[in-house]
Structure formats: C-alpha cells, structure tokens
Amino acid sequence: xxxxxxxxxxxxxxxxxxxxxxxxxxxxxxxxxxxxxxxxxxxxxxxxxxxxxxxxxxxxxxxxxxxxxxxxxxxxxxxxxxxxxxxxxxxxxxxxxxxxxxxxxxxxxxxxxxxxxxxxxxxxxxxxxxxxxxxxxxxxxxxxxxxxxxxxxxxxxxxxxxxxxxxxxxxxxxxxxxxxxxxxxxxxxxxxxxx
Amino acid sequence: xxxxxxxxxxxxxxxxxxxxxxxxxxxxxxxxxxxxxxxxxxxxxxxxxxxxxxxxxxxxxxxxxxxxxxxxxxxxxxxxxxxxxxxxxxxxxxxxxxxxxxxxxxxxxxxxxxxxxxxxxxxxxxxxxxxxxxxxxxxxxxxxxxxxxxxxxxxxxxxxxxxxxxxxxxxxxxxxxxxxxxxxxxxxxxxxxxx
DNA sequence: CTCATCATGTAAGGAGTTACATGATTGG
DNA sequence: CCAATCATGTAACTCCTTACATGATGAG
Numbered sequence: 001x002x003x004x005x006x007x008x009x010x011x012x013x014x015x016x017x018x019x020x021x022x023x024x025x026x027x028x029x030x031x032x033x034x035x036x037x038x039x040x041x042x043x044x045x046x047x048x049x050x051x052x053x054x055x056x057x058x059x060x061x062x063x064x065x066x067x068x069x070x071x072x073x074x075x076x077x078x079x080x081x082x083x084x085x086x087x088x089x090x091x092x093x094x095x096x097x098x099x100x101x102x103x104x105x106x107x108x109x110x111x112x113x114x115x116x117x118x119x120x121x122x123x124x125x126x127x128x129x130x131x132x133x134x135x136x137x138x139x140x141x142x143x144x145x146x147x148x149x150x151x152x153x154x155x156x157x158x159x160x161x162x163x164x165x166x167x168x169x170x171x172x173x174x175x176x177x178x179x180x181x182x183x184x185x186x187x188x189x190x191x192x193x194x195x
Numbered sequence: 196x197x198x199x200x201x202x203x204x205x206x207x208x209x210x211x212x213x214x215x216x217x218x219x220x221x222x223x224x225x226x227x228x229x230x231x232x233x234x235x236x237x238x239x240x241x242x243x244x245x246x247x248x249x250x251x252x253x254x255x256x257x258x259x260x261x262x263x264x265x266x267x268x269x270x271x272x273x274x275x276x277x278x279x280x281x282x283x284x285x286x287x288x289x290x291x292x293x294x295x296x297x298x299x300x301x302x303x304x305x306x307x308x309x310x311x312x313x314x315x316x317x318x319x320x321x322x323x324x325x326x327x328x329x330x331x332x333x334x335x336x337x338x339x340x341x342x343x344x345x346x347x348x349x350x351x352x353x354x355x356x357x358x359x360x361x362x363x364x365x366x367x368x369x370x371x372x373x374x375x376x377x378x379x380x381x382x383x384x385x386x387x388x389x390x
Numbered sequence: 391c392t393c394a395t396c397a398t399g400t401a402a403g404g405a406g407t408t409a410c411a412t413g414a415t416t417g418g
Numbered sequence: 419c420c421a422a423t424c425a426t427g428t429a430a431c432t433c434c435t436t437a438c439a440t441g442a443t444g445a446g
Contacts, residue, residue: 002290003433009297019397021354032293034286039434041399047366064442066397082295084305087290089316091229094365095197095282101361102204104346104353106278114282121284151414153358154221158299158386165382166296169375170289187360191353197406214425233408236427259414261425286434 006033006127007040008071008079011034011053013147015070028143031132031164044069051115052078096177108192118181126174133167136160137144199242201228202235203266203275204276206248208342210265213239226327227361239264247273272297291372295379310383313376321369328362331355 006029010021021044022037035043044067047053052075055067070078096118103111136139139148144163148156198331201224214241217232230238242248247270250262266274291313298306330336335345339358343351 002288002293006293008209009300029293029296032287032289032296061443064397078205080233080301083294083301084308086312087294087309090290092227093197093229094227095285097361097365098197098201098224099278099282100364101224101227101358103357103360104350105204105207106275113279116201117281133374154390155299158390161382161386163296163297165298165379168290169295170292172375173368176367180367184360187356191356195353231407256415
C-alpha cells in the first residue's frame with residue numbers, strides 16, 4: 001500500500017498528469033519505490049475513486065486529452081496520517097542471501113559469477129544514489145527545485161537534510177553489499193585453494 | 196520463484212513432511228525467505244506436479260496420514276541449474292527509505308517514532324542473525340547438523356564458511372540500518388534545535 | 391509523412407497475505 | 419478427557435509483473 005503514498009508525495013508538489021507523474025517518479029521516488037506505468041495509471045484511478053486526488057481532463061491539440069491530478073484535502077490528510085503511523089515491515093525475502101547461504105551446492109565458478117554480478121548490481125545502484133546526492137547538493141534535480149519553490153525558505157534546510165539522509169543510507173547499504181560480495185569472492189578463492 | 200528453491204535447499208538434506216518442513220523452514224532458510232504454511236503446502240503440491248519432488252503418504256496412528264516429500268533427480272537438477280544461473284533482482288520497494296526521504300512532511304516526534312521503530316526492528320533482526328551465527332559456531336542448529344551428516348567431511352568447512360558468510364552479511368546490514376537510524380535521530384534533534 | 395514522444399490503459403497470471411477451516415494424535 | 423501440537427489445507431484479496439494494445443501530437 002505504499003505506492004499511493006509515493007504518488008501522493010510527488011503530487012503534493014503540484015498537479016501532474018499520469019504521464020508526467022510517471023516520468024517524475026522514475027527520477028525521484030522511483031529510486032526507493034519502483035512502479036511501472038501499467039500500475040500507476042490504474043492506481044491513480046483508484047485513488048481518485050477513494051477521494052485522495054482529483055483528475056481534470058485537459059484538451060491537448062485537436063482531439064487529444066490528458067488527465068491532470070491534484071491532491072485533495074482528504075488526500076493530504078491521508079498522507080500525513082500515513083507519515084505519522086508505524087511502517088509495516090515486509091517479511092524478509094532475500095534471494096541473494098538465500099543463495100549465499102548455500103553456495104557450497106554449486107561450483108566455485110558459479111559462486112564467483114553470482115558474487116561478481118552482485119558487485120556489479122550494487123555498483124550500479126550506488127552510482128545512482130551518488131548521482132542523486134549530487135543533484136541534492138547542487139539543486140540540479142528539477143523535481144526537488146519545484147519542491148523547494150513551494151516550501152517556506154526556513155524549511156529548505158530540513159527538506160534537503162532528509163533527502164541527503166535517505167540517499168546516504170541507501171549509498172551506504174550499497175557499499176556494504178559490495179564489500180560483502182568482495183569478501184565472498186576472497187572466500188571462494190581461499191576455499192578452492194584449500195580443497 | 197525463489198520459494199521452491201528455498202524448499203528444495205531444505206529437502207535436499209532429507210525427506211520431510213510439509214509440517215516438518217515448515218518448522219525447519221522458520222528456523223533456517225526462513226531467516227532469508229519468509230513463507231507462511233498457507234503458501235508452503237500448495238507450493239509443495241505444485242512442485243510435485245512439476246516433478247521436482249515426490250510425496251509418499253505415511254500412516255500415522257489409527258486414521259491419520261502425513262505426506263513425506265523427497266527430492267527427485269529432476270528436482271536436484273533444477274536446484275543446481277538455479278544455483279548456477281543469474282539471480283533476478285527484484286525492483287526496489289523500500290518503505291523505510293521512502294519515508295525517510297520525506298520526513299520534513301511530518302512532526303519531529305513522528306520522525307523520531309519512525310526512527311526508533313527502525314532501530315528496534317533491526318536490533319531484533321540482528322539478534323536473530325547473531326543467534327544463528329552462534330548456532331553455526333557451536334553446531335547447535337539441528338538442521339545444520341543433519342546437513343553436515345550427509346556431507347563428506349572434506350566439505351564441512353565449505354558448508355560452514357558459506358553459512359557464516361551469509362549471516363555475517365545479514366548482521367552487517369542490520370548494523371548499518373541501526374547506525375543509519377541513529378544518525379537520523381541526531382539529525383531530527385539538530386533540525387529541531389535549529390528551526 | 392514519418393518517427394519520437396505524449397498519453398492511457400487492459401488482460402492474464404504469479405506471488406504473497408490474512409483469515410478461516412478441519413480433524414487426528416499424544417501426553418498428562 | 420482435555421489441551422497442545424501434529425497435519426493440511428482453502429478462499430478471497432491485494433499487489434506486482436509481463437505482455438500487449440491503441441491512438442494523438444509535434445518536430446523535422
């Protein structure tokens with residue numbers, strides 16, 4: 001149920017069409033909550049049916065239309081309630097550590113393959129997070145700039161600090177995964193040499 | 196699709212009924228892949244239909260029965276294939292970092308609440324992982340002992356080393372989450388003092 | 391006129407959650 | 419005989435994935 005709150009977090013900055021939202025999504029909140037457009041459009045309809053947002057049909061060219069959504073008072077209240085309520089942690093489902101715990105059941109080469117891919121995956125994630133941190137420092141993320149524009153200047157620092165905090169956490173986690181997999185690679189070598 | 200491989204990883208040690216499997220599951224692989232019994236029983240049936248395992252009805256008492264499953268040659272091959280194939284990483288869906296990135300939208304107290312819960316959650320996870328590491332060191336996990344019994348002694352070290360590796364990775368991640376949330380708590384204080 | 395981009399979905403299916411349902415056996 | 423635990427599910431629902439579908443507009 002977090003998707004709708006991720007969408008609300010973006011829409012609170014200003015009205016957007018499903019299409020624009022989806023574009024913004026992948027550049028901001030999409031780093032922490034992925035959603036394909038095939039999930040976003042229906043969710044927006046449901047949120048409208050639940051009274052959290054309202055859509056307005058706009059003409060576009062001769063026959064085209066686009067539906068622009070804005071957050072209602074009810075939607076704003078729902079967002080605040082969610083922000084102040086305990087998070088529900090999903091049950092653990094961790095394919096990488098599942099596999100790591102049973103690496104003795106495969107060949108050293110397959111184990112190395114797995115670990116190298118793990119490094120590559122998290123290096124790419126890390127790059128994204130560091131890029132985002134850079135955008136935060138240099139105010140070069142358009143979404144963030146729009147957010148600051150509608151925020152009282154006294155709260156700018158708060159807003160930026162929490163963004164930094166979130167992305168630094170993600171970056172550190174990525175570094176942890178990379179370091180772990182590298183230790184794993186050394187372990188595979190050591191065990192192969194010993195066996 | 197990892198559930199069936201988690202189940203296979205346990206069944207490869209020896210035949211088990213759905214009930215026993217489910218008990219073992221929560222004490223071993225359940226630390227990395229949660230599954231409720233309402234998911235395990237049907238999955239076992241599906242795996243049998245797919246030829247990965249075979250069930251044998253056993254009498255129990257006067258009228259009771261239990262179905263004991265063992266891995267088929269096909270199931271063993273499927274498991275090995277999975278172990279040697281690239282992992283599919285799920286798309287990111289991280290409610291905690293989603294919320295962290297927008298903490299300016301709630302009160303300092305609600306932010307502290309969230310972070311304190313995060314610490315508590317990961318401390319409890321960390322305790323579990325450290326407990327499991329202890330079981331590995333002292334060979335006090337019955338499942339692990341059974342696994343070593345069917346493993347050639349020359350490979351015992353490998354088996355133990357990978358278990359250790361996996362759980363140390365989990366423990367470190369937990370420690371990272373705790374440290375991150377504690378930094379967050381300090382940040383909330385600092386921002387409140389400044390604002 | 392054609393292609394990239396704008397714009398919005400549906401349909402089918404898999405995976406996971408929560409709640410409910412039922413009965414047998416064994417130890418005290 | 420009663421409670422714990424053994425034993426095995428079903429049903430309804432939500433969420434997410436993957437693939438497919440369709441058409442309009444604007445820039446060159």
